[in-house]
Amino acid sequence: MNNVVTTNIVRFIVLVLAQALVLNNINFLGYINPYIYILFIILFPVKNNRMLFIFLSFLLGLCVDLFLDSGGVHAAACVTLAYIRPLVLKFSFGMIYEHQTIKFNNTELGQRLSYFAILIFIHHLLLFSLETFNTSKILLILTKTIFSGIFTLLLCLLITVLFSQKRK
Amino acid sequence: MQQIINFLVRNKSFLLFLLLFSLSLFFTIQSHTYHKSKFINSANFLTGGIYESVNGIGQYFNLKEENQKLLEENNRLKSVLFNEKNELKADFTLDSTLGNQYELTAAQVYKNSYSATNNYLTINKGKRDSIHEDLGVITSKGIIGIVDNTSSKYARVMSVLNTNSRINAQLKKTDHFGTLRWNGVSPKIIQLTDIQGLAKVTVGDTVTTSGNSTIFPKGIPVGEVVSFKLVETEDVYTINILLFNDMTNIGHVYIIENKDAKEIKTLNDPNE
Structure with missing residues (x-):
């Protein structure tokens, strides 16, 4: 149990710093940045105290907001993500989720891909619509969502593969 | 119950x-309102401090370019100085405290973003260097933005690449003035709106600050016209401007303080 807590604290700090100091300076093709700090929310243990989880996600978003001067955009997207995660888990993993025995490293690639993709696109859509805050720029929001989303998805999959603890 | x-x-x-x-x-809504985003900003000791230590490593990579920029600026200033020496008015600097309407402070950029729709920079001068809100920020090439939040050691600058930013600017040739805004698309191009339909605009015209506000002095370069469009219904131009500054690569900046700002503001404010 203690091990899980430490892992998550370290993950929190490392992801926020990596996001603020490295990943936000990528600006691939001028505007495409990956937002991989949501890996914290994606990989948070399934058996959890839901209140704590939502609050931690809010804190995560707020930390990123502090660094990026974006008001409360990331916090809003993260809180929503944390709130709807159980639904997405049920949708993607079905039976395994019912028994609360998901180990993200052991799941099938297809299931994991759909789980990641759904969460990432919801997060990005919310993030960019709140950031732009202008319905007349919906096209800009959608292009940003799609391109950044693909970038984030690729990076997230890569990172989870690289840092998976069980090597077979 | x-x-x-x-x-x-x-x-x-x-x-x-x-x-x-x-x-x-x-x-979020507060951050979209000018001068309201007090709580969540990167000009605090924690994020400012982290950016500072990282910048300590990063700044060596740009030394060559920065030196080149400084050399160019020095060169320009020297040539102005030497050419003006002969005709310098004798009574121009009788009292240095009276003569200097504008005071400049050099600062370094710790954090810069240009891909979001509301971009901000964090710089390493704050309240203890007597930096406060509503001061203009420029580089040797042109304008950057306006200080919008300060802590004791750091300040946050609202970049011209911010959809909330409104800066007064004019066509250098004809003195017609309008408002600089950004539509959030390209970090190289910003828009000058509300230029009178009477004005003659040509591609390549220089745009400078107008000096109508107390923030920027008159004549600070902004960029050049790349294309323009007449909004028929309102008889005003919307002009696309290519910025002289490369907003994606900014190292050192100057903060301009207009010493007369307070006086001018009290004059214009009918309530006081």
Whole structure:
């Protein structure tokens, strides 16, 4: 149990710093940045105290907001993500989720891909619509969502593969 | 009563979600209002300090370019100085405290963004260097933005690449003035709106600050016209301007303080 807590604290700090100091300076093709700090929310243990989880996600978003001067955009997207995660888990993993025995490293690639993709696109859509805050720029929001989303998805999959603890 | 408590307990996670979500929405809406985003900004000791230590490593990579920029600027200033020496008015600098309407402070950029729709920079001068809100920020090439939040050691600058930013600017040739805005698309191009339809605009014209506000002195370069469009219904131009500054690569900046700003403001404010 203690091990899980430490892992998550370290993950929190490392992801926020990596996001603020490295990943936000990528600006691939001028505007495409990956937002991989949501890996914290994606990989948070399934058996959890839901209140704590939502609050931690809010804190995560707020930390990123502090660094990026974006008001409360990331916090809003993260809180929503944390709130709807159980639904997405049920949708993607079905039976395994019912028994609360998901180990993200052991799941099938297809299931994991759909789980990641759904969460990432919801997060990005919310993030960019709140950031732009202008319905007349919906096209800009959608292009940003799609391109950044693909970038984030690729990076997230890569990172989870690289840092998976069980090597077979 | 029992039922109310039961309801609260049953829906506690939804209520928490609603609370935190509305809190972050509140922050978001504040950040879209000029001068209201007080709470969440990177000009505080924690994020400022982290950016500072990282910048300590990063700044060596740009030394060559920065030196080149300084050399160019020095060169320009020297040539102005030497050419003006002969005709310098004798009574121009009788008293240095009276003569200097504008005071400049050099600062270094710790954090710069240009891909979001509302971009901000964080610089390493703050309240203790007597930097306060509403001061203009420029480089040797042109304008950067306006200081919008300060802590004791750091300040946050609202970049011209911010959809909330409104800066007064004019066509250098004809003195027709309008408002600089950004449509959020390209970090190289910003828009000059509300230029009178009477004005003659040609591609390649220089745009400078107009000096109508107390923030920027007149004549600070902004960029050059790349294309323009007449809005028929309102008889005003919307002009696309290529910035002289490369906003994606900014090292050192100058903060301009207009010493007369307070006086001018009191004159223009009918309530005082």
